[in-house]
Amino acid sequence: MTGVRKQKAAQTEAALKEAARRLFVERGYLNTKITDITKAAGRSTGSFYEHFADKDELLAGLLADMRGQASEQIVAEHPREHDLTDREVLKAHLGMAWGVFREHLPVVVALFQSMVADEPGSGRAWRDLTADTEMLREHLEWLEERGHRLPGAPGILAPAIGAMLAMLAYAVMTAADGGPEMADEEIVEALTGLVSGGLGAFGASRMPG
Amino acid sequence: MTGVRKQKAAQTEAALKEAARRLFVERGYLNTKITDITKAAGRSTGSFYEHFADKDELLAGLLADMRGQASEQIVAEHPREHDLTDREVLKAHLGMAWGVFREHLPVVVALFQSMVADEPGSGRAWRDLTADTEMLREHLEWLEERGHRLPGAPGILAPAIGAMLAMLAYAVMTAADGGPEMADEEIVEALTGLVSGGLGAFGASRMPG
DNA sequence: GTCTATACCGGGATAGAC
DNA sequence: GTCTATCCCGGTATAGAC
Secondary structure, eight states, X not given: OOHHHHHHHHHHHHHHHHHHHHHHHHTOTTTOOHHHHHHHHTOOHHHHHHHOSSHHHHHHHHHHHHHHHHHHHHHHHOOSOOOTTSHHHHHHHHHHHHXXXXXXXXXXXXXXXHHHHSOGGGTHHHHHHHHHTHHHHHHHHHHHHXXXXXXXXXXXXXXXXXXXXXXXXXXXXXXXXXXXXXXHHHHHHHHHHHHHHHHHGGGSOOOOO | OTHHHHHHHHHHHHHHHHHHHHHHHHHOTTTOOHHHHHHHHTOOHHHHHHHOSSHHHHHHHHHHHHHHHHHHHHHHHOOSOOOTTSHHHHHHHHHHHHHHHHHTHHHHHHHHHHHHHSOGGGTHHHHXXXXXXXXXXXXXXXXXXXXXXXXXXXXXXXXXXXXXXHHHHHHHHTOOSSSOOOOHHHHXXXXXXXXXXXXXXXXXXXXXO
8 A cells, every 4th residue: 555655755845835834934935945945854855845836835835735724713813893992892802813923933934035035026015014904904894884983994904903903013023032922912902002192092082283 | 536436436336235225125134145236236346345344334324324314304303392183293203214115125125024023032022122212112101191191102103104104105005906995194094094083183082981 | 457267255045954 | 765975057147368
C-alpha cells in the first residue's frame, strides 16, 4: 500500500509549513528564502518543489489552514445582532479580530509583507483592505439605513478601522521588546473607546459655529 | 574652476533622485532596481555609486529633501494651541498629515515598504510608529493632565491613530482605480469625525449595566 | 564624473540517481 | 518522495578607460 508514502509526504509538507511559520515570524516572509525553510525543516531543497510550486503557494496553503481553523470558531461565536453602537458588541468584534491576528501571527505577517511589497500601481493594498473589511462596511451601512448618523461614508470608515487594526497589530505584535507595556485586553479596550465614540456619539453636534 | 564639474554632478544626482521618485510610485521601492533608476535617468550603472552607496542611502537623501521642505511649512502653519478635542483643530492636523503624504508619495511609499520589509523581529514597525506619532502622544498626554478623560492610554492611542492614517493613505493613494470615489477632503472629514468622537465624547458614559 | 565591461554571488529552479 | 548536484539568471558592486 502507498499509505506509508503518502504519510511521509504529509509529514514533510507539515514540517515545511511548520518551519515556514516559525521563520516568517522571526525574519519575515520576504527575507525567508526557500532554502532557509528546507534547512530549518531538515529537508532538501529539491523536496520543497514536490509540495509547492513556490513560496507564494506555501503561503496560500497556510492561509487555507488558517481559514479552516478560524472560520469555525468565528461562525460559532459570531453574534447575530450587530449593533456596533453597542459598546460591548463592538468590543467583541475588535477583540475577536485582534485574537485571530495574535493566534495566526505568522500568516498575518506574511500576508502583510506580501501585500505591501507588491507594486503600488497594482492597487492591491486598497483591494485587500476593502475586501477584508467588507462585513464591517455592511454593518455600518445597515446602521445608516436605520437612520443612524455616521461621521462619514461606510466605504471609507470600514477600511479606515481595518487599516488601524491591521497596522497596529503588526507593529505591536512584532515589537521585540520595548513595545507597549500593555496587555492585549487594554489595547482592545482603548481601541473600542476610540471607535465607539466616533461611531456612536456623532449625533451630539460638536460642530462649530 | 571646478564649478562646472560640480554642477554636472549635481545634475546627475538630481536626475537619479527624480527617476527614483517616479519609479518608487509606479513599481515600489522594493521592486525598483538600481539599474532601473540609472536607466530611467539616462545614466550608467557605475555612475550611481559615485553619488550613493546603495539604494537605502538614496532614500535617506530623498527623506532629507522632504524634511527640509515640509518642516518649514509645517512650522509656519502649526498652531500653538493644540486642543485636539476641538474638531477643527483636529481636522487641521489630520488634513496636514494627509497632505504631506499626498505631496511626498514617493518617499512615503518607499519608507512604508522599507519598514514593513524589515525583519519583524527588529521591532522597527513599532519603533517608527511611536517615533512618528510622538507629538500626537504629547498632545494627548497634555489633555489628560488637564483632566480630560481619554478612552485609553496616549501611548497606544497615538500609534493607533498614526497607524490608521499611514495605512489608509498608503492604500488610498496607491489604488490605481476603483479606489474610494471620494475627494481627500471627504476622507479627512470622515476620519476627523471618527477620531473626534472617540477622543472627545468619552465622558458620556455608554457603559452597560 | 561618467562610461563600458565584467566579476561575483545569492538564490530560484531543475535533472537525474536512489 | 527525497536527495545531491548543478544550471542559470538577475542584480549588486567594482575595475579601469576616457
